[in-house]
Amino acid sequence: MTDAAADARRLIASLDLTNLDDGCTSADIDALVARASTPAGPVAAICIWPRFVKQARAILPPGIRLATVVNFPAGGEDVAATLAETRQAVADGADEIDLVVAYRRVAADPAFVEGQVRAVKSAAGAATLKTILETGELADPDLILSACEAALAGGADFLKTSTGKTPVSATPEAARILLQAIAAHGGSVGFKPSGGIKSFEDAKRFRDMAAEICGEGYPDPSRFRLGASGVLTDLLAVAAGERRVEAKAGY
Template sequence: MADATSPRRAGELIARLDLTNLGDDCREADVAALCERAETPFGPVAAICIWPDFVAFARRELSGRIKVATVVNFPLGGADVDATLAETRKAVSDGADEIDLVVAYDRVATDPGFVEAQVRTIKAACGPARLKTILETGRLYDEATIRAACRAALAGGADFLKTSTGKVEVNATPASATILLEEIAKAGGTVGFKPAGGIRTFEDADGYMRLAETICGLDYPTPERFRLGASGVLADLLAVAGGTERPGGKAGY
């Protein structure tokens, strides 16, 4: 529950938010509205996350304080590396600061080496952009497979491990987040972490940041290493930060 320290914490969470619109009906006007929302009264969010078609537009709209993230191989995580390379190169050329790649998660159980090679190939095409790898943990089903996905992505050079696309039945959960953070800690604690999907309230967001602090250390979840993938949670964070009436946790991804 929110308490006297919550407004400060809500402000910290806003600064770590990847404000997202990956709706199938997203249009340029929606991206313009997202860019406007991203500059909040309590400071800017960390990034907006949008479809590749809107990267160049968003780059022009934003002040430069807010990063532009986009998705590739999304949402199904196929195995066509050449197509994903083309998507990545175009996004980087258009001005993307961060690439959120859905790995070929269906291959993890039988061929984790494919995923490692896929990540390494896309990472090489990112240039200055950072690579977040979406593992789709809700489709990996067991701990051993989730850990294998983490290790493949880390071995391939991922800059972030991200739980989910937000497009399946089970997205971020504390259990899956714990596994990703444990693997990040084992690898030295420098790779970033991004839970995504199902983050609806201040308490949800705060819970993931506390988990990151517990597993990887209090100094770990900086905005460069910890992100929250969500859309509607911003309204609740703004209410807590400003001490105003909360909207009731009705947000979605």
């Protein structure tokens, strides 16, 4: 097995295979679950709309986690509604909650975001809480760092870049800010770049950066995830040796 093929397998094992399309159907969820067990091994999780959690829970193979989204994609400020959504998702069988924080409040009131994260973390119970900071909309590095610090102070288990619903999703520049904040916080919180990850090279770029900043042992599926829908096909091609990787992916 080539180094690239081994890397592709590791990336597949860290993938949150996602369908958050507006027109997603029950049949699409069945298809997503079927894709999640790949010839190169299972993905880490599937990530789907809350309304499909019960359906997916009934058919998802053991070992693949079930993630869903709350306060998505708008990142509103109605904490009570988000708490209700979170509790229902956990009751329906979600293992992981991907929360869009109220990122528009970060500039003026980061304490609101900290409190929002803390409340949702409590409602999520044993479920993993990933906080979506919508870094493409925040844009300013200082605001992105402020969002990181608020989410970390609120008890987030992961920092995640994006919903994938905005013009700018995961970028290397934003990823570096998130990873540096995680490292400064002790290096145990997870990292999930999401949106716009289309190729093996895209995915490996983020994994390499995570290893550089947080340590070689950091990017395993417990702390490193990729939020994507379309990248699996390319990762499988590399894993099977069907696509040559010409050069080491850099960033």
